Amino acid sequence: MSIDLQDIQGNIVKGYAQYDYPKARYVFYHIRNEVAGRAFVKGIAPLVTTGIPWNKKAKPNAADAPPPATTNIAFTYMGLKMLGVPRKSLQTFPEEFVMGMKLRKDILGDDGPSDPRHWDRIWRDTSVHLWISINGRDPASIETRYQEISHLVAESDGGIIQLSGHHGPDGSTDLPYQSASLIYKNGIPQAREHFGYRDGIGEPYFMASSGHPNRVIGGGKPTRGDPATRKGWEPLETGEFILGHRDEAFETPIAPQPPLLAFNGTFMVYRKLHENVGSFNRYLDTVGENYPGGKELLAAKFSGRWRSSGAPVTRFPTNATAETFEFQLNEAEARLYAERENPSKEAKEAYVALRTQMAAFDYNHDLEGSRCPLGAHIRRINPRGALEHGKEAFNTPGALTNRRRILRRGLPYGEVADDSRDDGDHGIIFIAINASISRQFEFVQQQWINYGNDFKLANDKDPLTGNHGVDSNQQPTGRMILQGNSTATENPFFCAGIPRFVETRGGDYFFIPSLTALHMLSNGTVDPT
Amino acid sequence: MSNIAGKAYAMNVVTPAKWYWVWVNKLFFWFVQLPGGAAYLKGLLTLSLIHYARWAIVSPKEFPHLDESQPKEKLKYSYMFFFSNFNGSWDQYVDSFHAAIPQGLDLFWFKNVKYPKSVPLQPFHAYITYNQIWTSHYYSAYPLATSNDIKSARHLTRELRAFSESSARADPLEFHEAYQRLLRDVQQDISIMERTPIVSLSAQAVEQRLDQADAERADQ
Numbered sequence A: 001m002s003i004d005l006q007d008i009q010g011n012i013v014k015g016y017a018q019y020d021y022p023k024a025r026y027v028f029y030h031i032r033n034e035v036a037g038r039a040f041v042k043g044i045a046p047l048v049t050t051g052i053p054w055n056k057k058a059k060p061n062a063a064d065a066p067p068p069a070t071t072n073i074a075f076t077y078m079g080l081k082m083l084g085v086p087r088k089s090l091q092t093f094p095e096e097f098v099m100g101m102k103l104r105k106d107i108l109g110d111d112g113p114s115d116p117r118h119w120d121r122i123w124r125d126t127s128v129h130l131w132i133s134i135n136g137r138d139p140a141s142i143e144t145r146y147q148e149i150s151h152l153v154a155e156s157d158g159g160i161i162q163l164s165g166h167h168g169p170d171g172s173t174d175l176p177y178q179s180a181s182l183i184y185k186n187g188i189p190q191a192r193e194h195f196g197y198r199d200g201i202g203e204p205y206f207m208a209s210s211g212h213p214n215r216v217i218g219g220g221k222p223t224r225g226d227p228a229t230r231k232g233w234e235p236l237e238t239g240e241f242i243l244g245h246r247d248e249a250f251e252t253p254i255a256p257q258p259p260l261l262a263f264n265g266t267f268m269v270y271r272k273l274h275e276n277v278g279s280f281n282r283y284l285d286t287v288g289e290n291y292p293g294g295k296e297l298l299a300a301k302f303s304g305r306w307r308s309s310g311a312p313v314t315r316f317p318t319n320a321t322a323e324t325f326e327f328q329l330n331e332a333e334a335r336l337y338a339e340r341e342n343p344s345k346e347a348k349e350a351y352v353a354l355r356t357q358m359a360a361f362d363y364n365h366d367l368e369g370s371r372c373p374l375g376a377h378i379r380r381i382n383p384r385g386a387l388e389h390g391k392e393a394f395n396t397p398g399a400l401t402n403r404r405r406i407l408r409r410g411l412p413y414g415e416v417a418d419d420s421r422d423d424g425d426h427g428i429i430f431i432a433i434n435a436s437i438s439r440q441f442e443f444v445q446q447q448w449i450n451y452g453n454d455f456k457l458a459n460d461k462d463p464l465t466g467n468h469g470v471d472s473n474q475q476p477t478g479r480m481i482l483q484g485n486s487t488a489t490e491n492p493f494f495c496a497g498i499p500r501f502v503e504t505r506g507g508d509y510f511f512i513p514s515l516t517a518l519h520m521l522s523n524g525t526v527d528p529t
Numbered sequence B: 001m002s003n004i005a006g007k008a009y010a011m012n013v014v015t016p017a018k019w020y021w022v023w024v025n026k027l028f029f030w031f032v033q034l035p036g037g038a039a040y041l042k043g044l045l046t047l048s049l050i051h052y053a054r055w056a057i058v059s060p061k062e063f064p065h066l067d068e069s070q071p072k073e074k075l076k077y078s079y080m081f082f083f084s085n086f087n088g089s090w091d092q093y094v095d096s097f098h099a100a101i102p103q104g105l106d107l108f109w110f111k112n113v114k115y116p117k118s119v120p121l122q123p124f125h126a127y128i129t130y131n132q133i134w135t136s137h138y139y140s141a142y143p144l145a146t147s148n149d150i151k152s153a154r155h156l157t158r159e160l161r162a163f164s165e166s167s168a169r170a171d172p173l174e175f176h177e178a179y180q181r182l183l184r185d186v187q188q189d190i191s192i193m194e195r196t197p198i199v200s201l202s203a204q205a206v207e208q209r210l211d212q213a214d215a216e217r218a219d220q
C-alpha cells in the first residue's frame, strides 16, 4: 500500500541522525491568542520537512534535496485548544494525550527524583502548547532556521511566546531551548549515549519504511521463519505508527475526528531523561569485579547489547566473539566514512551485512536467558516473540509484542564533565512516535520497564532505565538476575542494590499533524460535523 | 464495586446464543479437552497472565427459580457465562486474547448473538464491554502475587523441600554442588514480589478513597 510521504512530517519516517543530521534544537512555545497562533502555524508550514525520500545528488533547492536544517512541529492538547479546534473534535483525542505527561506520573513511574516537582522549570510552571524541532548538519544551519522562526514569533506581537526554563550545564535553569547532539569523538559524531552504549540500532520496520530491505530483519514482526533471514520477518502495518492506515488489528486505528485531521498524523512522546553516569560507572566497577564475566559483559547483560559494538549478547555471548565482530564493524564503518561522498558498492554491502547481523536474532535459542538475560533492556522492550516462551502457541509469535513497538527519534543532550559524578545536565532526549501513546509507549514504560510479570520476573525492573527505589535506610533496591546455563554448570549471578540510573527531567505528549491537517489548523477549518 | 483486587482482575461476560446453536459450542468445549484439541488450549495456557478462565452454557430451563416470589421469566436464549481472573488491565487481557488465539475465541463464541469475531479489535472490544457484568465483590488473599508468581512459588517450595531433605547429611562439597544445582533449577522463580503497578488512574483513585475511609473508621 502506498502512502503519501509528502503529506507526512519527515521525523516520523526518518531518524535524522542517520541522515547526517547530528544536532538538534527543540523549542517550545505558548500561544496567547488564537489568531496569532494560527498565523504562526501558517508561517511555519512552508518550512516543515516532509517524508519524501531525499536524493543526495539533487540540486540544493530541489524538493528532494536534503535541506541544511529540518523543521517539524507538534502540539499538545492545550495547544490544539488554543488554536480553536472545536470541542467536538477535542473530545475525540485520547485520554492520555488530553491529560499530558505530568498527570500520568503514577503510570509512568515518575516518582522520587523523577517526580514532576523536580523537572526542568519549563515543564513545571508553564503551559507548553507547541513544539518545534530543528535538526541540522551544523550549528550554523540550525541557528539560521531558528532565526527565521524567531522572526515569526516577533511578528506575532506577543501572541506567541517562546518558553524558556530548560536546565543546562553550569547550573543554568532558564535556557531558551533544549539542545541535543550526537556525542563527538575526535571530531566524528558517534551513535552513542552517555553510559557508553552504542545506540540507534533497533528500529521498527513498517510498510512505509524506507531504506535497505534488509532492515525488515529484526525490525519487522517475527514470522516463524529463520530470524537470520528476511523470511523470518514481515513489515509491521503502517497504522502502528501513522493514523489513518491499517494497523496490526486489521483496522484503522482509533483516531481524532474529523478523519482528515488525524490522517497521516501521529502521536509523539518527548521526555528529558537524565543519566546518572557516576552511579552507573561505580556500579559496573564494583559489581563487575565480582562478576565472572567482568565489567563489560555485565554492561552487555544490562542492555542486551555490547557497549562498544552494539553486538547482541544473545548472538555474541563471549568477549572474544564480540571483539571479532567489533573489529569487522569498525573496519566497515571506517571505510564507509572514508568513502562518504561516493561510497562504493562493496563498502556499502560489507556494512549492511554486519549491520544485519546486529538485528538478525530472536531469543528462541536462549529461552532461559543464559546469554541475554530475561530482564535486559532490549529483551524487555522488544521481546521479538519471546513471550511465547518457545511454545509456538499463538496465532503469530509476535502476538503480544507487535502492538507495543515504538519509533525512537531522540538524541543525547549535554556533556559529561566528570564521569564519576551524577550531577550536571546530560542524558537522552527520548522521543517516541506511535499511533497510541497508551498502548505503545505507556504500556512499555509501565509494564516492561518498571515491572516484570510478562517475563515471569515478578516486580523486577529494567536494570538500566527502571525507576529503582530505596529501602528505609536509603539503600537502592534495584536487582536483576543474570540467568545461568542450567545444562552447563554456569550459575545465575545476582545483581543487587542497583540504584536509579535514569531520572525523568520533563516532557509531554504531542500530536504531529500531517501537512494537510497543519493547513486546516492554521486556517481554522477543522470541522468534525 | 471493583473488578480489581491486588494484581488480579475479575471479568464476567454473559452472552446470549440461540438455543439451537449451542450444541456447536458444547461440542467445541468437549473437543478442546481431548488430545486433538490441545492446540487450542496451548495458546490459552501460554498466556501467562491468566489465573483462570471458564465458559459455561446455561439453557433457559436451567436458570434457577428460587421460590414463588421470583417472577417467572420467559427466556428466549441460552446464555454463555464466561468468567476469568487475570493479571493486568482489561485492555491487556482482551488484546492478548484477540492477538494470540483469535480462532479459538471465534469457536468459543460461535454464533453468539451479535458476536463480531475477535478480529478486528474495536468491534470485539465493544462486544465485550456491552456484555460485561461488573464484579460486586472481589477478594484476593495474595494481593502481591500474579499467576506466574504462584507457579514459581510452588516450584520453589518443591525444589527447596527436596533439597533440604537430600542435602541434610551431605558433606560440604556435595552440599555446595547441590546448592549450585538448586540455584540453576530455580533461577526463574526467585524474583521479588511487590505492589502491583496501577491498573488505571480511576482504579487508583477508588482505592485511595477506600483506604482513606478505612483510616477514618479506624480513627473513630
Ligand code: HEM
Pocket: A193, A195, A197, A198, A199, A200, A201, A202, A203, A204, A273, A274, A275, A303, A305, A310, A377, A378, A381, A382, A406, A408, A427, A428, A430, A441, A444, A445, A449, A464, A465, A502
Ligand atoms: C536514558 C535512558 C535509556 C538508555 C540509556 C537506553 C539505552 C538503550 C540501548 C543501549 C539500546 C540498544 C541499542 C539500540 O538498539 O539502539 C536501546 C534500545 C532500545 N530502547 Fe532504550 N534506553 C533508554 C530509554 C528507553 C526508554 C524510556 C524506552 C521506551 C519506553 C526505550 C526503548 C528502546 C527501544 C524500543 C529499543 C530498541 C529495541 C529493539 O528494537 O531491539 N529506551 N536503548
